[in-house]
Amino acid sequence: MPIKRDDPCSYHWGRSYQRRGYKTPYTCCARDSNSTGCTVNQWHISENLDKLKGFVRTTDKPQPADGNYGVYALDCEMCYTTEGGEVLHVTVVSSECKTVLDTLVKPSNPVLDYNTRFSGISEKDVRYVTTTLRDVQDILLDKFSNKTILIGHSLDGDLRALRLIHDTVIDTGVVFPHSQGPPFKRALKTLCQVYLSRNIQKEVGGHNSTEDAMACMELMIWKVKHFLG
Structure with missing residues (x-):
């Protein structure tokens, strides 16, 4: 579904892995697993x-x-x-x-x-x-x-x-x-x-x-x- 431009979809395109009880930084930006998204898109995507x-x-x-x-x-x-x-x-x-x-x-x-x-x-x-x-x-x-x-x-x-x-x-x-x-x-x-x-x-x-x-x-x-x- 489309998201308004003043409310963009913020996400990480990379992954954070569970290793030995903790989550690794995201592979896309090396930020903490709890960080806000490093990428912004006009659309929020769903599989439908x-x-x-x-x-x-x-x-x-x-x-x-x-x-x-x-x-x-x-x-x-x-x-x-x-x-x-x-x-x-x-x-x-x-x-x-x-x-x-x-x-x-x-x-x-x-x-x-x-x-x-x-x-x-x-x-x-x-x-x-x-x-x-x-x-x-x-x-x-x-x-x-x-x-x-x-x-x-x-x-x-x-x-x-x-x-x-x-x-x-x-x-x-x-x-x-x-x-x-x-x-x-x-x-x-x-x-x-x-x-x-x-x-x-x-x-x-x-x-x-x-x-x-x-x-x-x-x-x-x-x-x-x-x-x-």
């Missing part, structure tokens, strides 16, 4: 989960000749619109870490915040984009069956943005749990540093959805190799 609609579900399909329904990793970048979160960019990679889908998506509703700090996408990037969420859903429903394995990090957010119902999923945030248990979750960046000895999300202009999707796939390949044979 009660307004979600347009969901599609993956369906049963004939078994492929090799018996492999496919394993893919996906990652989405989102923006905030007048109707809540919407997908701006979606990437899908195969088990060989080859990109099979990488497209910008035209939001269905007026955009309040492109979330550029994290999405890396601004208004000019999608100005002439014509691909809609429905177009992306059609591609995914054609590519996936309900037995296809989908991998991602905090995958619930991606599936919600895609308005996609799919049951056969692997979430790296669950496979590699936080030592304190739920609701705490280790960042994808941290998992890559620990298990793949690699730094990701180094770009100042936002995340790279292809890099993130590949990281999820590589983490699960690492897991299988080290613990399942």
Whole structure:
């Protein structure tokens, strides 16, 4: 919902973590966890989960000749619109870490915040984009069956943005749990540093959805190799 200019929304875009009984300073500004927000926005953003609609579900399909329904990793970048979160960019990679889908998506509703700090996408990037969420859903429903394995990090957010119902999923945030248990979750960046000895999300202009999707796939390949044979 919009906030009046004389009463702006003040917030921290970074995080404060609970460690050994105390909260760390915010990662965005190094201020105390009780400090007022370091960033101001015209809008107060909400998920509007009660307004979600347009969901599609993956369906049963004939078994492929090799018996492999496919394993893919996906990652989405989102923006905030007048109707809540919407997908701006979606990437899908195969088990060989080859990109099979990488497209910008035209939001269905007026955009309040492109979330550029994290999405890396601004208004000019999608100005002439014509691909809609429905177009992306059609591609995914054609590519996936309900037995296809989908991998991602905090995958619930991606599936919600895609308005996609799919049951056969692997979430790296669950496979590699936080030592304190739920609701705490280790960042994808941290998992890559620990298990793949690699730094990701180094770009100042936002995340790279292809890099993130590949990281999820590589983490699960690492897991299988080290613990399942």
